Amino acid sequence: MSNDILFQEALTHFPGGVSSPVRAFRAVGGTPKFFRRAWGCRFEDEEGRTFVDLCMSWGPLILGHAHPDILAAVQEAMQEGLSFGAPSRRELALARRIKEMVPFIEKMRFVSSGTEAVMSALRAARGFTRRDRVLKFDGCYHGHADAMLVKAGSGLVTFGTPSSAGVPAAFGELTSVLPLDDFEALERFFVERGSELACAIIEPVPANNGLLVQKPEFLRRLKDLCATYGALLVFDEVISGFRLGPAGAAGHYGITPDLVTYGKIIGGGMPVGCYGGRKDVMGVVSPDGPVYQAGTLSGNPVAMAAGLATMAHLTPAFYQGLDATAAAWAAAFERLPGLRCPRMGSLLWPLFQDGVTRSDAVQGESITRFNLLHRALLAQGIYLPPSGYEVAFLSSAHDATALGDFERAITAVAGSLGG
């Protein structure tokens, strides 16, 4: 059935016709594809057309779509029950695996999404420090909890203002927002407000406003300032966790946060999140401590099984292979006139300007050209994330055949995009 017809019906059911906004294709124009089935690095839409997928469900599918090991593990778990609402051995196995890969995690809790992980980590940080203020950085996305839907206030004022209707202005007053990669603003903020701060939260590899790779010194300075002022450092590794290497961005940079949040890969395509870190901090979480946090489906056995089956593949050799794959795809992108493709591991950001480190440096012209590229590549069977502010995700299923298809598509569209 045609995507257009399905989308017309979807518009009658869902705001914008979708279950999550960026899926609506409003940024790039056109009608969203309705996926019918997916395997490896490809999917088929409801019109029967096949695409090479460079969005990969926004990150969880590091082994590709419908990996046989994950399907087998999920089927086995399903046979034993879909949800217990009680402890089960698969939670332990996934926790053990996470600790093996990320030695600084002493205690953790599973939740059902990245948003929930962040929201809960912030509450734990506030409960532990008995302080209310949190610091975030412009250009980082941390899910849609109220405290995080806040953008920078005007001028030197570091109080935030809500970036979404429905978030009371009073909430914004407790969230401070700073630009990324601005050492001076960082220093000044801590002098003025450091002693009020419960925590600073950052995507150590910001990948939600393009790929705004930070200087390691910026992250290190943030860590030192947090320690000096008695605030906690929270790394939001919902994207970077288990993608950039066994211990994510924390491992890559050699910087240990007090708390970390995960999602995506640890659920292998099923809904999961996790927050954890120092055991004294996690000690405030209910029922050990006074910070309440709960979930009907938390630690869901089927999701745990999918995560475990994924994590079993994540060896150093796996990451080396994935890195080489991603390098080849980035090089193929860069054959397009004027295109740059900053890359961090298997995260790629095709843009039409030199790489940037702050959200305000992304040029409208680059985004306009990305939109043209999106449409042109889609017509050639290549599915990019439907926004120039989103990164592309590679997986171990992006094989040589798919790279060949991609290179042909790049050659086909090169002429039409202008220099």
Ligand SMILES: Cc1ncc(COP(=O)(O)O)c(C=O)c1O
């Ligand atoms: C860094 C980061 N944190 C949090 C979230 C929220 O995760 P979820 O969409 O699972 O709620 C996302 C989602 O993309 C993310 O990229």
